[in-house]
Amino acid sequence: MSWLLVYPIVIPLLTAVLTYILRHNPAGRWISVAGTLALLLTSVMLLASVIREGVIAAQMSDWNAPFGITLVADYLSAVMVVITAITGLATVVYCLGEIPERLERSGFFALLQVLLMGVCGAFVTGDLFNLYVWFEVMLISSFGLLVMGGSREQLDGGVKYVTLNLVSTIMFLSGVGILYGITGTLNMADLHAAVREVENTGLLTTVAVMFLVAFGVKAALFPLFFWLPASYHTPPVAVSAIFAGLLTKVGVYALIRVFTLIFDQDVGYTHTLMLWMAVATMVMGVLGAAAMNDFRRILSFHIVSQIGYMILGLALFTPLGLLGAVFYLVHHIIVKANLFFIAGVAKRIGGSTDLSKLGGLYANAPVLAFLFLIPAFSLAGFPPLSGFWAKFLIVKAALDAQMWIVAGVALAVGLLTVFSMTKIWGAAFWPDHPEGTKPRLSDIPVFERLAMMLPVGALALLTCVIGLFPEPFVTFAETAAGQLLDPTDYISTVLGVQP
């Protein structure tokens, strides 16, 4: 059995317990950093091993698939675990500068690790019911993080978040139940073959749509995205950042996984539905962002809009489309988390995230302004940053599929993204601060400044690297897309591996 697949779950679990025990002690937060670093190291080893050997799988508790729980990593899963660890590490380091001691004492860092465990678990599991369990772990821990601190606004956002997500969970669970009823298995590799023998294809399509709705809520697809902008601007910035980076992406990942491996028997119906949902998501998200006047709210609506691009890649269901979706997924996590971090620094020195109360950042904090430009332009899709390649691949895939309208909408949404980024620039960075203060980075104590700016710089660097040297990343995404469209390897590995 390959332990590399178990580490992404066990390391955050043990780190969570240790961090909680030491929550009154400054050592606790450093254990949290060390644990996340260990997670990053082992996940890179996992990725290396997947590149070397192809798909790897392990059977938990000594039961063969499809009876036991299978953990499995193909290219997509492995890269998602790595990117989770990177975002996790950036967030934990950022927290050192942002999280007040009061939250730390009530176990903030431990809860963050539980969230990371849930995300990693969802990426490596090969079993639908187990995926549900990881979704629950994520839901409970993210709710805790959302309301921690207990202001009225946070509770309001938290209750909206948890209510809509519970609806999605129930939908997911019902779908799982019906699917089990008609096929008798929940192992995803086993399901691939099992759904092909089902005679009642109408029922199968119904279940597929249930999954689309369930994961659509998680991924914030139109028309199911309302909970996201309602809740993401309330908690501490570090929490917003990790939510923005990872949580919706787990929904996107689940959609990609399920709609390539299991539900690909009625592509004409399900994927066309998804296509138009994706288009509407892009448009609604960007229009929402254009109407908002708060740093974090604008960014929240942009998550929605960008999710549209990823789902568009999946809905096109061509090799290039999936390649684009995978590339987009990785690029977006880095960029979006970074933008939230920057919003946090701006809030710290400027005193607010409301754009009308911010200003003077360009004149007084030029480093921050420069670091904002990189992810902001990347998000909008300027060459030579990572977002350009991501958008280019998706639009090219749409043009190749002769979806002229869809490609046109994707381009127009890109333009509107630039508009709302310039809005942030024009309000928070360019003019003087409305109260006449001079927000400088040097206002923050050295250690906290370092802790907050280090992740921002590192993630910006990563964006540039992906943008300037896209070749290996595209090749990687191409292999990942190939594995998704032809899951023979995945299935034979899962069903063939002895515990």
Added chain:
Amino acid sequence: MQSLILTTATRLLVALLLVFSIYALLRGHNLPGGGFIGGLIGATAFILYAITATVEEAKSALLVDPSNIAVAGLGFAAIGGLASVLAGKPFLTGLWLFLFAEEGGKGMPLSTVLLFDAGVYLAVFGGILTLVFALEEET
């Protein structure tokens, strides 16, 4: 809000729910039940108590801070899952100890599976109560 019916019924229900939650936990080994549902039932008992009396009374009846219980549960689950490593088996594999086993009988079967399940029980029990107490105090 005070309701005589609810207050009277709670006195009986709390004990019953707690016993039943342990029963569900132990039954879960071979039949429907288990740590997750057991933990939920157990948490219901204290939630009822918090509604009829006050959150403070429920907390003092619980003796231990619920978030400590939750993390202890995570710890037990981790130990239960990792114990199989010592035996060189995959993660989560059950290890068994049959105390007082005789010919044809299993005696008293103890396993790491039970430890894991008890961990889940405590994690769910503590986690739910942490959230509910926090929300109850808010309103």
